[in-house]
Amino acid sequence: MNLEHNTYIYLIVAALTIYAIRALPLTLIQKEITNTFIKSFLYYVPYVTLAVMAFPAIVTATSSLVSGIVAFVVAVVVAWVDGNLFKVATASCVAVYLTELIV
Amino acid sequence: MNSENKKWYLMGLREGVPIGLGYFAVGFTLGIAAKNAGITAFQMGLMSFMLHASAGQFAAITVIAGQSGYFAMFLTQLVINIRYLLMSAALSQKISPDTSLGKRMLLSYFVTDEIFGVSASVKGELNPFYNFGAISIGSPAWLLGTVLGVLVGNILPPDLTTALSVALYGMFLAVVIPASRESRTVAAVVAVSMAASLIFSLVPILAGISGGTKIIILTVGIAAIAAVIRPVADEEVQ
Numbered sequence: 001m002n003l004e005h006n007t008y009i010y011l012i013v014a015a016l017t018i019y020a021i022r023a024l025p026l027t028l029i030q031k032e033i034t035n036t037f038i039k040s041f042l043y044y045v046p047y048v049t050l051a052v053m054a055f056p057a058i059v060t061a062t063s064s065l066v067s068g069i070v071a072f073v074v075a076v077v078v079a080w081v082d083g084n085l086f087k088v089a090t091a092s093c094v095a096v097y098l099t100e101l102i103v
Numbered sequence: 104m105n106s107e108n109k110k111w112y113l114m115g116l117r118e119g120v121p122i123g124l125g126y127f128a129v130g131f132t133l134g135i136a137a138k139n140a141g142i143t144a145f146q147m148g149l150m151s152f153m154l155h156a157s158a159g160q161f162a163a164i165t166v167i168a169g170q171s172g173y174f175a176m177f178l179t180q181l182v183i184n185i186r187y188l189l190m191s192a193a194l195s196q197k198i199s200p201d202t203s204l205g206k207r208m209l210l211s212y213f214v215t216d217e218i219f220g221v222s223a224s225v226k227g228e229l230n231p232f233y234n235f236g237a238i239s240i241g242s243p244a245w246l247l248g249t250v251l252g253v254l255v256g257n258i259l260p261p262d263l264t265t266a267l268s269v270a271l272y273g274m275f276l277a278v279v280i281p282a283s284r285e286s287r288t289v290a291a292v293v294a295v296s297m298a299a300s301l302i303f304s305l306v307p308i309l310a311g312i313s314g315g316t317k318i319i320i321l322t323v324g325i326a327a328i329a330a331v332i333r334p335v336a337d338e339e340v341q
Contacts, residue, residue, distance in 0.1 A: 005170040007146055013173045014163045015153035017180040018187070023211035025192035030207075032200050040330035045193045046223035047282060047289050048325045049186065050275040051296035052318050053216060056304055058272035062265050075273040079280035085221060088277035089121035089270040097266040 058092075067099040108232040115236020118221045121270050122237060123244035125217065128267035129157055130245050131259060134252015136161065140168035144253040151249045155215050155242065158314060159184050160249075183315040189322055190219040197222065197229040206231050213238040217271055224278045288333045296325050 003009065033039050058075065059068035074095040079088045104112065130151070137147050142164060154160050162183050166176045191214050198210070210231045218237055222229050251258075259267075283290035303309045303317050312320070 005172075007142070007167055008149075009173065010163065010167050010176050011146070011150055011153055013176045014150075014159070014166075014180045017177050018154055018156060018159055018184050019212065021181070021184050022187045022191050022214040023208060025188060026195050026207045026211045026214075027204060029192060029195040030200060030202075033196055036334045037330050039196070040334040041326050042193045042196050043335050044289075044292055044326035044329045045189050045322055046219065047279050047292050048296045048322045048329075049190065049216075049318060050220055050223065051279050051293045052300040052321045054272045054275035054279070055297040056301050058269055058276070060304075061268050061272060063261070067265075068269075071269045071273070072276075075269075075276040076280055079277045080284060083277060083281035083284075085118050085224060085274050085277045086121050089125070089273040092269045092273035092276075093124075093266045096269050097262060100262050100265065 062096050063100060064103055066103050067096045070099045071096045104232070108230065111230040111232040112236040112239075115221075115233040115238075116240060117236075118224075118233075119237035119240030121274055122217045122221065123240040124267055125270035125274070126241055126245040127248040128259070128264050129271065130248020131252040131264065132268075133157060133160055133164075134249045134254075135256055136252075137164050137249070138253045138256070140164045142167065142253065144250050147253045148246050148250045151246045152242070155213060155238075155245060156184060183313065186216075186315055186318045186322065187214050189319070190214055190216075194219065194222060194229070197225070198231060199228055202231060210234055213242070215241070217241065217274060220275050220278050224281075288329065292325060292329045296321060299325065 033042070055072065058072045059065065062068045062071060071092045075088050075092040078091040082088070134147055137150075137160075142150070150160055150163060154163065159180055162179045163176065165171075166179055171179075191211060194210070194214065198207075202210075213234060215238075218234055218241065221237055222234055225233060279289075279293045283293045299321050300317070303312065303321070309317075
């Protein structure tokens with residue numbers, strides 16, 4: 001067995017690294033943070049992260065720019081009107097499918 | 104499971120459905136890449152269960168295929184996944200301070216972009232059983248998609264894969280858009296974040312920065328500026 005490049009050891013290294021990153025804050029920060037800045041910072045984190053991950057990625061994820069833009073617009077409109085995760089996800093999928101049938 | 108936890112678990116299960124669909128579709132693509140790199144279906148399933156991370160697994164496959172060494176694996180995973188540090192920190196303030204260590208450790212195992220995304224949509228205090236419900240659909244779908252990708256290649260019609268791949272992005276928008284409707288500050292933060300993200304993907308020098316690093320730079324920068332300009336009072340956070 002080649003221990004220098006063993007796939008399973010590679011996986012263990014990757015898993016330990018990613019778990020440490022995911023677990024350290026959740027297990028170490030057990031109290032409610034009272035510092036206003038940190039509290040506010042953590043409050044804004046999800047909105048920035050999710051916005052950055054969604055856009056422009058959603059526009060370039062499909063096979064044409066047109067269907068990507070349609071996916072984005074439909075998702076934003078449905079999210080604004082309703083906000084239900086499942087409806088928004090489904091609506092944008094259906095919009096892409098239909099657009100790509102036409103375009 | 105008491106009735107309160109059960110209620111949250113069922114809510115999570117429901118939100119897990121679009122996550123599962125998206126994971127299944129994205130998993131296929133990842134499985135095909137893994138197969139080309141010489142990863143077996145068993146190794147793929149194991150990797151998916153151990154990591155639950157699309158970009159992280161793609162990078163892991165690259166490191167394994169290139170036989171780049173264990174230290175390279177550590178560094179790559181650190182850089183690509185460091186955003187989870189921020190998500191985990193944000194979650195630590197969203198759950199009850201009384202949450203047991205065991206629950207915290209289990210919750211940590213499943214901090215993915217999408218699970219974090221749906222947790223962010225929960226108003227007020229988050230019950231970890233919500234996440235456990237969502238991952239009960241998400242994790243098997245992820246394993247199934249990635250393993251099938253290795254075994255049979257892409258049997259899904261391409262247009263269906265494309266359509267499903269936007270499900271995950273749609274979910275992110277389903278979190279940030281309703282929050283933007285309720286708060287002008289959040290709306291401004293979201294608009295600035297999207298604009299900055301667009302600039303990062305268009306400007307040649309910045310476009311070379313990896314996705315994970317871009318998320319970290321923009322999140323730290325924009326959230327910090329927002330926290331200085333518009334600090335939130337206790338009642339707003341709830």
